[in-house]
Every structure is written in structure tokens, then in C-alpha cells.
Amino acid sequence: MGKILMKGCEAIAEAAVLGGCRFYAGYPITPQNELPEYMSVRLPEVGGDFVQGESEVASINMVYGAATVGTRAMTSSSSPGIALKSEGISYLSGANLPALIVNVSRGGPGLGTIQPAQSDYLQATKAMGHGGFRMIVFAPYSLQEAVDLTYNAFDYAERDRNPVLILIDGALGSIKELVELPPMKELPTEQAKWQLGNPTGEKRVARMLTSIYPEAGLETLNRTKGEMAVAWGENDVMVEEFLLDDAEYVVVAYGIAARVAKEAITGLREKGVKIGMIRPITLFPFPKGSFRKLDYGKVKAFIDIEMTVPAQMRDDIALEVLDRAPIYEYGRSGGVLLDDDGVLEAIEKVLEGEA
Amino acid sequence: MEQLYKRPKCIQPMQSGYCPGCLHSLATRITAEVVEELEQQNNCILVLPVGCSTMGLLYWKIDMVGSAHGRAPAVATGVKRCSKNSLVFTYQGDGDLAAIGLAEILSAANRGENYTVLFANNSIYGMTGGQMAPTTLEGQKSTTTQKGRDPLTTGYPMRMCELIATLDAPKYVARFSLHDPANVRKAKAGIKKAFETQLAGGGFTFVELMINCPTNWGLTPLDSLTYMVENTIPVFPLGVYKDVEV
Structure with a gap:
């Protein structure tokens, strides 16, 4: 078919x-x-x-x-x-x-x-x-x-x-x-x-x-x-680990937010930014393993992107990251959709140390 | 010597935990007799709600499902639609059916779901300790109407047979009382007719059984039966409200 x-x-x-x-x-x-x-x-x-x-x-x-x-x-x-x-x-x-x-x-x-x-x-x-x-x-x-x-x-x-x-x-x-x-x-x-x-x-x-x-x-x-x-x-954990091997910046996003974030990450990679994404497919069980195997000597920051404000997945991320790297969040809420420009801008702020 | 009276096999061989004199036991018994007379004990599914009626889970020896408060007609809808050859019935009290479950009972009746609802009406919330129900009589005392039910602030007794009989889909709607042997026999015949209608694929059937609550009415078992005759039944007239040939 x-x-x-x-x-x-x-x-x-x-x-x-x-x-x-x-x-x-x-x-x-x-x-x-x-x-x-x-x-x-x-x-x-x-x-x-x-x-x-x-x-x-x-x-x-x-x-x-x-x-x-x-x-x-x-x-x-x-x-x-x-x-x-x-x-x-x-x-x-x-x-x-x-x-x-x-x-x-x-x-x-x-x-x-x-x-x-x-x-x-x-x-x-x-x-x-x-x-x-x-x-x-x-x-x-x-x-x-x-x-x-x-x-x-x-x-x-x-x-x-x-x-x-x-x-x-x-x-x-x-x-x-x-x-x-x-x-x-x-x-x-x-x-x-x-x-x-x-x-x-x-x-x-x-x-x-x-x-x-x-x-x-x-x-x-x-x-x-x-x-x-x-x-x-x-x-039963299901997760997509996208361009994580050498990542210095790790976006965490699921569903529609991950879709928008992937666009931004792909664009930034073309510019040489070492950025990747953990995309939970099962929100529960949460893909803890993907966070545990990261090289925290290399990871500079996490960016939690969700189509809600304030971010709700952040606590689950923080439980795995502990204080080994800062966690930033970006979202739109109330029915306002995430868009490519907004997500890219939010990530760039983190890259430039302005977040 | 011929044995004329024995415990139905689809009831557990144990003492009932219902309060002394409570007619829930009798309602359970005559329903069990009908189930066996129709040889349905291996082919029925009883949906039990929340309230004193939940205790049926302890007494019956047939397939049963316990449901959320008021939702038995919705659960029975799913059960019967996916198990069309089973005899499906609910056994619900008046708080469950006429208050929290009002949307479910009226909607199931209106869809003409092909199962039977047995409605035990004792005009009070028994399990939770005697609060006012939609069916509590004017002036009747309960723990939440301690000076007697005042219609100005709490409304009037709700009559479910009369409400359901206004709908087009239901096939058999009747109210009986279990306060004396003659009426018990009529009630049993009514339950049987409802089950037979369902087994013939007829549609929605509703049998209300007037019962007592000696504990929460604050009466002896015998006085509670007199109270039913003098006070309850005049407000909830017995009879067949709808009987459509199927």
C-alpha cells in the first residue's frame, strides 16, 4: 500500500x-x-x-x-x-x-x-x-x-x-x-x-x-x-537522539515543538554550531538514559523548547542534568504557535550568552 | 419432601451484610431467582455502581463489573454493545442514579440501549450515612436536611419512572415495591419481563424497586415498612409507566 x-x-x-x-x-x-x-x-x-x-x-x-x-x-x-x-x-x-x-x-x-x-x-x-x-x-x-x-x-x-x-x-x-x-x-x-x-x-x-x-x-x-x-x-523508552554525538548545546523538545526545533538545529549545524536534540517519544517513561550518557565536560547548555509557558518538562530534564549545565527554556503559549524565527532567535541568544 | 425454598445458586452462601430489615437483600434475592429461572447465570454481566448497592460485589456469583458513582449506565452501554448476547443489567440506588448519574441514565434510556436498569429507591443516601437524595420526601429528615426537606431550597422528590417514560426509546418502565409479599411477587414478575424483553433484543427496560432504609430513616424494620406505605408510595405511585410490545 x-x-x-x-x-x-x-x-x-x-x-x-x-x-x-x-x-x-x-x-x-x-x-x-x-x-x-x-x-x-x-x-x-x-x-x-x-x-x-x-x-x-x-x-x-x-x-x-x-x-x-x-x-x-x-x-x-x-x-x-x-x-x-x-x-x-x-x-x-x-x-x-x-x-x-x-x-x-x-x-x-x-x-x-x-x-x-x-x-x-x-x-x-x-x-x-x-x-x-x-x-x-x-x-x-x-x-x-x-x-x-x-x-x-x-x-x-x-x-x-x-x-x-x-x-x-x-x-x-x-x-x-x-x-x-x-x-x-x-x-x-x-x-x-x-x-x-x-x-x-x-x-x-x-x-x-x-x-x-x-x-x-x-x-x-x-x-x-x-x-x-x-x-x-x-x-519501553522511545527517544530520538538527533546530532548529539558532539553536541555542546542540547535542545529538548517533543511533538510539534521538536519539529520546529529540528528546523532551527539543522540550520545552525550548517553554520557549524555543535547543537543537537533529545526528543522524547515516550514522555513517560522519560528517556533518562539519553541525558545520563552525555559528556557533561562538553555540554554547555540545555534549551527546553515547549509550546507552553512556563515549560513543564523542565523538572524532568533538571532531575537528570542536576547542576552540570544550565537549562534555558523557550516557549509560546495560550494557542500562540511556535515559529521558526522565534525558536532560532531563542537558541541564538543562548549561544551568544545573552539568555 | 419437595424443597420449595432455597438459596439461588448465583448468590454466595453467606450472610448478607446489609442492615437488619433492609430490602436490598430481598431485591438481590428476587433478581437472582429471575436470573436462574431464565437460566442466565452463566450468561449475565451485572454492572454495580457506588453506594450500598456496591456490596452486591460480595454477594453475587456471576460476572460483575464495579463502576464509578452514577456511571453504571455508561459502563453498561460499553458492555452490552460489545457483548450483545449477554444479559446485562445495572443495580443502582437513588443517589447514584437520580443525582450524580442523571445524565447517564436519561441518555442511555434515550438511546434505547438494550439492557436493564434495576433502580432501588429508598429516598436517601444509605452508604454515606443518610444524606438527602433527589428522592427524599418533602419534610423527610436526613443528615443534610435535619429539620426535614424544604422544597423551597432543595426541591421536590424526583420521579424517575415518570421522567423516563416520557422518552420514546424505552420499552418497559415500571415501579414496584418490596414492602409486602404480594408486591414482592409483582416486582419479581416485572424484573422477569424486563429481562425477557432485553433477551428478545427489545431495548431499554427500567424497573424501579421501592425499598426502605431503617438505619438512616431511624425506624425499626417493621415501622420502616409502614412508613413506606403511608409516606413513600403515595409520592411514588406504583405501576407500569410504559410497556411497548416488542
Whole structure:
């Protein structure tokens, strides 16, 4: 299959279907409406089901219900809507249920703006809901990468019996790019061990899925989830290390910001500046290793570039860098987009010691 | 000698933890009897919400999922749409269904989701210790209406059967009471009709069961039944509000 031109939200929707998604529930919110619209047409074609929920809260709980009977289920929303889903995402994790959540983020806090922003990093990586659970958070920077990550997202979710988050911003959701779509995944033919419902009528012990536990059971769950998050750090980190080998200046950026930064870095390299970039693809687990292997005798400064103000990833960077090099930050926020000139100017200020 | 009365097999062989005289136990029992009479014990999924009804997780021996407060109809929507041959039902209290879960119950009913909602109405929040519910009677005392519910500031008892019966999609909407044996038999028949309608692919069915809360009403079990007859049932008239042939 050749490459086809697709819009971000639609490419993610199609990749989810190809990856096995057979149930979607969501509530309209800009800038991600193309995703449910696409699903409303596409899912019935593959024997799946689409529900426009009465709210974000209802939608995430429909996904929870679909997941209990072993269906690959997803929802999507944008920042304030994701906040509304956070309780349900916590219940998914608490009940050990897989699901895919997509946040096409916009500016905040509050109603904020419908324009793109990267203001949900802290929410996504630290506390996507109450109770201290974590999720794998993928942050693609191109539509092809979004397709590839979405396609495999259910495999992670089912491996871990835990929800997975894909975080893009409204700009990536709205642009069109050429993408190559993978083939339709074969759905598992065997019932999962925990799956509710008994279509074959076999004699078996009744099953229960819930996020309420006796104290000892909940503590065990907390430990297990904690160990799982540590294992992600060892096995599942995804990162692009761009021109880092001899870098004296290291940009750290993800998603749309990394795209803009890459342009600036490429231009500066042509002028002989030794600059590179760490681009986390998994925001959680954070690519700590990329920072640990740097030669701090050589690195003069880090520049954290995000489409939000103040920068939110900075604390994670600082935990790895410690005081071995200064960390500068540059961002635009509130729905104002990063542009090439602004990013280049911000980096040049650091190079010239004026930041 | 023929055994006429025994514990349904889909209920755990243990004592109920519900308060003495609480009709939640009876509601659970007659529902279990219907499940077995229809031979659905290996083919049903019960969605339990938050409240005293959550304790069903301890008592049932069927597939179950615990959901967030008020969200059982949304969860059941996902369950039933992805497991169309299962008998799916929720068992929700009045705080759960008529307050925090109002959007979910009305929207699920309006979509005509093909599952059954069993609604246990005791006019109070039981699990949290007796606060006012949307269904609390005018003048009825609760821990948040200590001088009695004042409609001027807290509104009037909300009647869910009547609300849901205004919608086009629901197929069977009825209110029963569990305060005496004759009414228990009617309630059981109503639950059975709702389940049969669902199994026939008919659509949304809603059965309200009037129950008591001796503990939080501050009454003995027997007095709580008299209170139901004299006060609760006149406000929540029993009967079938909608019955569409499927």
C-alpha cells in the first residue's frame, strides 16, 4: 500500500482501527472532532461500534465497559475534556483494564482556547487521574509516527492491562501529511483470562472487575503498578537522539515543538554550531538514559523548547542534568504557535550568552 | 419432601451484610431467582455502581463489573454493545442514579440501549450515612436536611419512572415495591419481563424497586415498612409507566 494524504486526527483514527480498535466513545470538543467523526463511519464497516456519549465522563465509562468484555476500545478528547475523563482513566487503571486515550491538546487552563498548545505535559506524565497510577504516554511529532504508535498502542495496553495515552497538540491533529498505513491487525481469537461475558456458555468461576479492593489488595495493586512503571523505564523508552554525538548545546523538545526545533538545529549545524536534540517519544517513561550518557565536560547548555509557558518538562530534564549545565527554556503559549524565527532567535541568544 | 425454598445458586452462601430489615437483600434475592429461572447465570454481566448497592460485589456469583458513582449506565452501554448476547443489567440506588448519574441514565434510556436498569429507591443516601437524595420526601429528615426537606431550597422528590417514560426509546418502565409479599411477587414478575424483553433484543427496560432504609430513616424494620406505605408510595405511585410490545 502506497502513501496517502491524511489529516492528523483521521490518521490516528484509522491507525487505531487497523490496530484492532472496535469500540469508540467520545464527546465533541475542538480541535479533535475529526476523530469521532471518522470513527462514526469507519467502525461500523469493520463490525465495531461508535457511540457519541452524553459527556466526556460518560464516554470514558463506556470505554471502561467495552474493555471489560475484551474489546479494544478508545476515546479521544482535548485538554478540558481529558480532565473530565481523568476519573474514568483512574478507574481503568484501578480495574486493570486496557484502553487507548488520545489527547489532542489545546491551550489552558480553564476553557483556555481551541488553539493548539502543549500545556498538558504535567497532567499526562505525573497524574492523569487520582490515586498515583501512571500510564505510558506517547508523543509523536509526525503523522507517520502517530500512525505507527497508535497502531501498536493496544499491544502495550493489553500487555500491561493499563490505559495508554497518545498526546499530540491541535496542530498535529489538524495538519495533513503523507502516511503509509499498516495492514489490519488480526484480533486475538482467544478470550482474555479476565474477560467478562461467556458467549460459549462454558462452566467457569464467575469473574469480577472493579477498582475497589480490601486494603491489603489495594496496596498490592499499588506496588504492582509501581513496579510496572519501573519496568517501562527499562524496556519501553522511545527517544530520538538527533546530532548529539558532539553536541555542546542540547535542545529538548517533543511533538510539534521538536519539529520546529529540528528546523532551527539543522540550520545552525550548517553554520557549524555543535547543537543537537533529545526528543522524547515516550514522555513517560522519560528517556533518562539519553541525558545520563552525555559528556557533561562538553555540554554547555540545555534549551527546553515547549509550546507552553512556563515549560513543564523542565523538572524532568533538571532531575537528570542536576547542576552540570544550565537549562534555558523557550516557549509560546495560550494557542500562540511556535515559529521558526522565534525558536532560532531563542537558541541564538543562548549561544551568544545573552539568555 | 419437595424443597420449595432455597438459596439461588448465583448468590454466595453467606450472610448478607446489609442492615437488619433492609430490602436490598430481598431485591438481590428476587433478581437472582429471575436470573436462574431464565437460566442466565452463566450468561449475565451485572454492572454495580457506588453506594450500598456496591456490596452486591460480595454477594453475587456471576460476572460483575464495579463502576464509578452514577456511571453504571455508561459502563453498561460499553458492555452490552460489545457483548450483545449477554444479559446485562445495572443495580443502582437513588443517589447514584437520580443525582450524580442523571445524565447517564436519561441518555442511555434515550438511546434505547438494550439492557436493564434495576433502580432501588429508598429516598436517601444509605452508604454515606443518610444524606438527602433527589428522592427524599418533602419534610423527610436526613443528615443534610435535619429539620426535614424544604422544597423551597432543595426541591421536590424526583420521579424517575415518570421522567423516563416520557422518552420514546424505552420499552418497559415500571415501579414496584418490596414492602409486602404480594408486591414482592409483582416486582419479581416485572424484573422477569424486563429481562425477557432485553433477551428478545427489545431495548431499554427500567424497573424501579421501592425499598426502605431503617438505619438512616431511624425506624425499626417493621415501622420502616409502614412508613413506606403511608409516606413513600403515595409520592411514588406504583405501576407500569410504559410497556411497548416488542
